[in-house]
Amino acid sequence: METFDYEQVQLIPAKCVITSRSQADTSIEFGGREFKIPVVPANMQTVLNEALAEELARKGYFYIMHRFEPEKRMPFIKHMNAEGLFASISVGVKPEEYTFIDEIKASGERVDYITIDIAHGHSETVIDMIKYIKEQIPETFVIAGNVATPEAVRDLENAGADATKVGVGPGRVCITKIKTGFGTAGWQLQAIKLCAKAARKPIIADGGIRTNGDIAKSVRFGASMVMIGSLLAAHVESPGETVEEDGVTYKEYFGSASQFQKGIYKNVEGKKMLIESRGSLWHTMREMEEDLQSSISYAGGRDLGALRTVDYMIVPTIYNGD
Numbered sequence: 001m002e003t004f005d006y007e008q009v010q011l012i013p014a015k016c017v018i019t020s021r022s023q024a025d026t027s028i029e030f031g032g033r034e035f036k037i038p039v040v041p042a043n044m045q046t047v048l049n050e051a052l053a054e055e056l057a058r059k060g061y062f063y064i065m066h067r068f069e070p071e072k073r074m075p076f077i078k079h080m081n082a083e084g085l086f087a088s089i090s091v092g093v094k095p096e097e098y099t100f101i102d103e104i105k106a107s108g109e110r111v112d113y114i115t116i117d118i119a120h121g122h123s124e125t126v127i128d129m130i131k132y133i134k135e136q137i138p139e140t141f142v143i144a145g146n147v148a149t150p151e152a153v154r155d156l157e158n159a160g161a162d163a164t165k166v167g168v169g170p171g172r173v174c175i176t177k178i179k180t181g182f183g184t185a186g187w188q189l190q191a192i193k194l195c196a197k198a199a200r201k202p203i204i205a206d207g208g209i210r211t212n213g214d215i216a217k218s219v220r221f222g223a224s225m226v227m228i229g230s231l232l233a234a235h236v237e238s239p240g241e242t243v244e245e246d247g248v249t250y251k252e253y254f255g256s257a258s259q260f261q262k263g264i265y266k267n268v269e270g271k272k273m274l275i276e277s278r279g280s281l282w283h284t285m286r287e288m289e290e291d292l293q294s295s296i297s298y299a300g301g302r303d304l305g306a307l308r309t310v311d312y313m314i315v316p317t318i319y320n321g322d
């Protein structure tokens with residue numbers, strides 16, 4: 001079987017049918033709502049906080065709030081409901097998370113999206129949680145992950161998941177491959193392709209996005225949404241700690257399974273890194289939209305649909321212009 005990842009794939013231009021890139025429509029319907037671009041910042045503590053989540057919702061972007069400050073989730077849901085904004089949160093699978101689902105139900109508050117966020121999502125614990133959420137809050141759109149195989153996608157869909165999140169170990173601060181020998185690092189785009197073929201519902205490509213062009217490639221191979229950590233961390237608005245070194249400003253970006261997240265070195269599958277601070281998040285989101293508009297024009301279409309059928313070439317080494 002051909003093996004490839006983002007770096008090895010180039011999409012092949014088709015005849016342009018628009019006269020300006022501004023005519024290209026990058027919007028995506030996901031879970032009954034329309035969003036500006038098929039991009040969602042990773043539900044990680046150094047990428048997103050409540051204030052950013054609210055601003056993303058206000059500006060027409062999808063977001064998934066992380067689950068690492070559990071006590072803040074209920075007040076966040078209430079706040080978003082009071083503001084007339086959609087509520088999108090994450091849960092784990094431990095017993096206290098079942099109590100939290102009960103709490104949401106009892107509160108009568110609306111939660112539009114719940115993401116079950118577990119390293120090894122192809123498991124009975126995730127299947128049980130999907131079923132429980134669907135029983136208790138059936139109107140909620142459930143995203144389940146993370147998984148790596150078509151079989152896992154089908155199992156989670158069959159349990160009731162409305163979307164699945166694909167990617168085990170391709171992230172910038174992931175060390176799952178090194179620590180366990182498992183994952184999609186090095187073939188993440190191919191995993192997206194295989195999972196999307198099996199999926200009957202949307203999939204989110206999660207991890208390994210290193211350039212804006214990788215968003216178009218994810219869509220080409222079947223992703224409805226693309227989850228991005230490192231490229232969307234280290235902005236002025238990012239919650240990661242700011243660090244000054246030799247006159248340069250950096251921001252911390254750490255893995256959700258790192259000792260920095262856990263506060264203890266146990267079952268660690270993530271690390272921390274410093275990323276040079278890169279200005280406003282909204283500038284980066286705007287640039288992603290513009291680059292996606294260009295991608296659509298190169299695909300010879302007017303919207304994201306054009307990307308899904310565009311031809312591609314697998315090139316072992318990318319010519320970098322030197």
Ligand SMILES: NC(=O)C1=CN([C@@H]2O[C@H](COP(=O)(O)OP(=O)(O)OC[C@H]3O[C@@H](n4cnc5c(N)ncnc54)[C@H](OP(=O)(O)O)[C@@H]3O)[C@@H](O)[C@H]2O)C=CC1
Nearest residue numbers: 092093117118119120146167168169170176256257267269
């Ligand atoms: N996308 C990716 O490649 C990865 C992402 N992550 C992220 O790190 C965060 C922490 O994830 P996670 O450790 O799952 O969350 P938790 O620490 O909340 O663990 C969830 C539950 O699953 C159990 N569990 C975790 N891993 C396994 C496994 N491999 N086999 C069996 N049971 C397991 C845990 O028990 P116990 O701890 O006792 O085993 C715990 O009961 C999440 O945000 C996740 O998305 C982490 C690794 C890979």
Ligand SMILES: Nc1nc2c(ncn2[C@@H]2O[C@H](COP(=O)(O)O)[C@@H](O)[C@H]2O)c(=O)[nH]1
Nearest residue numbers: 042171172174207208229230255256257270
């Ligand atoms: N193996 C691990 N994966 C992790 C960890 N924390 C987060 N993640 C995953 O990475 C992506 C973001 O990837 P990026 O390439 O865009 O930076 C994120 O959405 C998670 O799925 C971790 O500690 N270990």
